[in-house]
Amino acid sequence: MQEPRMPVDHVRLSQPAKDRLSYLKRTTGVTQWNVLCRWALLLSLRDPSTPLVKDIVTDSNVEMSWRTFAGQYGDLYLALLKQRCVAIGEEPNDENIQRVLTVHVHRGIGYLGADKQMATVEGMVGAVVPT
Template identity: 85%
Template sequence: MPVDNVRLSQPAKDRLTYLKRTTGITQWNVLCRWALLLSLKDPSTPLVKDIVTDSNVEMTWKTFAGQHGDVYLALLKQRCAAVGQEVSDENVARMLTVHLHRGIGYLGADKQMATIEGLVDAVVAL
């Protein structure tokens, strides 16, 4: 299993705390799933930088991914292959961290996404 635990940076936690208040979605994992999909939807490569996962928000892969863990894992592996990275456990874990944090940044940057309707529109819009 390439990912055992999912950890967030303090800035990511702060953005999600705001979103929890404004959307009414109370679970970290639900918001993180939205963030991951939003980032994976963007075909550009995230700016690669070191992300310090220094917050107290941590969840197991099972909690993060729920019953669709195989789908999320396949999407991450596909992205690794698409950008020419070896599909290794380390690269898949890094891809998750980078895309999760970029997606959280997207969620926190757009005021429209402060509602459930805005989140749905952002992820499913063509």
């Protein structure tokens, strides 16, 4: 039996996003792109505003499959992306889901890189877990 096709096949990053994540990999000790990208996505989705950047050039050599990006929580991430599409008045089709994923991962990477607190794993956790 063939697996159902996912609305998102791959996650690709821009060169500036790759550069920022390379720095974060060194400072946090988190060595996997997908883990940092998951944090970035959730940080961005937590912000109810619409990202200012709509088109991102994914020109780096960092690319991962949806399965690698999402891991065992793929259905949850997909539901969050569909919900965001609906919240901004867009149909949750494959193209819109891919675009929302890309802009939110990139905005989240910006959040991770802009806050000095996020340079450590403890700081990253502290930013999202209320004390």
